[in-house]
Amino acid sequence: MSRRVYLDHNASTPVHPEVVAEMLPYFGERFGNPSSVHGFGREARAGVDTARERVARFLGAAPDEVVFTSGGTESDNMALKGIAYARGRGHFITSKIEHHAVLRAAQWLEAQGFAVTYVGVDAHGMVDPDEVERALRPDTIGISIMHANSEIGTIQPIAAIGRLARERGIPFHVDAVQTFGKLEFDVDAVGIDLLSFSSHKIYGPKGVAGLYIRKGTKMVSVQHGGEHERRRRAGTENVPGIVGFGKAVEIRGRDMKEEHTRLTALRDRLWDGIRARVPGVRLNGHPTERLPGTANLGYRGVESESIVLGLDLKGIGVSAGSACTSGSVEPSYVLVAMGVPLDWAMGAVRHSLGRSTTAEDIDYVVESVEPIVRKLRAVMPVGAA
């Protein structure tokens, strides 16, 4: 295997070399606990503070509105459960295509006696703000809608939903794990009260993420212990991770715009190249309101995992929209919510591009896909799915 092409950046990204360099001293000479008052602790504290300022500046927020966590999943759980338990009872609105961190936290809250409405999406995977408005109840205590879905990349109309929430004084949570550092937005302009964002999707280290909490938002902590993070999230800070995250955010601020234009062109080159060569392929997701590097393509009548395996053998890393395990095979719940027919949904393959992706990579993928799909179709009975 000579060539290797990584098109799974929505899953994770390689840590940027500048980020690694920024982190290294915090594994060694600046190892202190940021809560310690001595010089060793103060060095570590300074690293965390710098990172917090960088993140806050990027979001248009104040540094004390940023809480560092262990991952997007923790941020989402903290947001939903923090809102819920600050109020004790009430109703949430979220969508059917949220990340499992939101969906399963919402389901758990239902089991605890809270009510949840899951709004649907249209054929492009877009939430309708009018449907969110219709779902509002006098006891609605929170709205959680993701900024962009990781599978299909469709960007949600969060400004319109934010307005609805703000007019009624309802906390609005946005899971921005897939858009933070990729799209420009300002938490004030969009009316966001809570925002989940993660490091390893933007060339930072794994195991670190954040939750923006607007000042004045009524929340309770869901993790108890020390006084860390202004008593909002107990536990000694992951100092090297946080420092790296801060650097990653700073780099995104510098590179994001140019990267957006470049990746959008490459993403479209991929789709145009594949649809010109392969019959029976569709784009899942919004044609324009979509993450710059995301292309989810559905191959009718072909099982996606076999395409992923075929591409893997060519050195190409993509992800399958459906997974066949020993017990069951389920089409993506996101594609099901969009109403994608089963024989298309089962053949969904996500390509997510990133800073290392080149036009040559895209051309290699386009050339590789056609014979794989042709061969698979030769062994698969038409309409089997």
Next chain:
Amino acid sequence: MRYSATLLDHFLNPRNAGLMRDPDGTGMDEYEGCGDLARFFLRVRDGRVAEVRFQTYGCGPTIAAASAASERVAGRTVEELLSLKPQEVEDAVDGLPDDRKHAADVVAGALRAAALDALGRHQGEVG
């Protein structure tokens, strides 16, 4: 790589894939709860499998298992095929990961069904 070289070779270059005109026996099996399916077509001469064709829908291991099994069963008697075990199909691809064992189940099931169909048709002719 979690799959054997033999499995990957059959996945990339499936043998005996496709339809068969006027087969002497056909059989299909589908893995319950999973969309994977295999369909086999047999040509029988003098009670032995003279030609095998298959179609599958499923993940890579299912395609590979069908291809490898199609080579392995050629020349056998139809009666022998009735007792084909999934383990033999798995052996033909040099093993399967635990979460892909169903590939062997569905292929063995479809071949047994095809053998039963061939036998039934033959007995029908004799009778």
